[in-house]
Amino acid sequence: EAQxxxxxxYLITVTGKKLTVTCSQNMxxxxxxxxxxxxxxxxxxxxxSMNVEVTDKGDVPEGYKVSRKEKRNFPLILxxxxxxxTSLYFCASMDRGGSNEKLFFGSGTQxxxx
Amino acid sequence: xxxxxxxxxxxxxxxxxNLTVYCNSSSVFSSLQWYRQEPGEGPVLLVTVVTGGEVxxxxxxxxxxGDARKDSSLHITAAQPGDTGxxxxxxxxxxxxxxxxxxxxxxxxxxx
Numbered sequence: 001e002a003q004x005x006x007x008x009x010y011l012i013t014v015t016g017k018k019l020t021v022t023c024s025q026n027m028x029x030x031x032x033x034x035x036x037x038x039x040x041x042x043x044x045x046x047x048x049s050m051n052v053e054v055t056d057k058g059d060v061p062e063g064y065k066v067s068r069k070e071k072r073n074f075p076l077i078l079x080x081x082x083x084x085x086t087s088l089y090f091c092a093s094m095d096r097g098g099s100n101e102k103l104f105f106g107s108g109t110q111x112x113x114x
Numbered sequence: 115x116x117x118x119x120x121x122x123x124x125x126x127x128x129x130x131x132n133l134t135v136y137c138n139s140s141s142v143f144s145s146l147q148w149y150r151q152e153p154g155e156g157p158v159l160l161v162t163v164v165t166g167g168e169v170x171x172x173x174x175x176x177x178x179x180g181d182a183r184k185d186s187s188l189h190i191t192a193a194q195p196g197d198t199g200x201x202x203x204x205x206x207x208x209x210x211x212x213x214x215x216x217x218x219x220x221x222x223x224x225x226x
Binding site for chain 2 (some may be wrong): 004035040041042043044045090092101102103105106107108
């Protein structure tokens with residue numbers, strides 16, 4: 001089954017404690033992206049990757065890092081989490097090209113930073 | 115940054131009613147997508163429209179892309195409780211959907 005898998009689904013942590021949210025896709029997509037979703041603000045793009053070893057900032061990259069060492073994985077790293085990073089995070093992948101590009105989203109990671 | 119305004123922000127209707135919601139921008143998009151998101155899940159693509167004036171139907175859902183490719187509407191006929199969810203529109207620019215811009219979404223509740 002084609003899917004994007006994020007882990008963990010829920011995470012509670014404390015300010016300053018480094019964490020990583022993993023994302024993996026099994027569709028051989030070149031493009032992957034991270035979003036955060038906040039009430040009243042909608043989905044905002046954090047970082048995206050057009051291919052292995054190619055990453056770029058989205059609209060809200062501050063406080064986040066990503067890496068793309070292999071096509072299937074795109075982890076999101078918070079080196080020193082802060083309470084304003086409490087949010088619902090989504091990873092997505094896409095098969096680019098043609099007029100029927102579509103984003104496949106994971107089920108989300110609810111992060112709380114105390 | 116291109117902005118997509120969705121309206122209304124919240125909508126609560128009775129089963130069987132019809133409704134139309136909107137996605138508007140001052141920018142021109144090469145494509146526009148609608149997603150539906152249910153609680154506890156990620157958004158799922160419903161449709162992509164790419165041509166000005168294009169109309170697409172998905173069962174009881176009708177999507178239209180404005181002639182100038184700046185706006186879109188979603189019409190639901192005879193809404194059902196299963197239509198409940200968050201509806202997001204997203205605009206792409208110049209075929210580079212890597213910069214898909216999402217609206218804030220419309221929360222729809224259909225009461226039995």
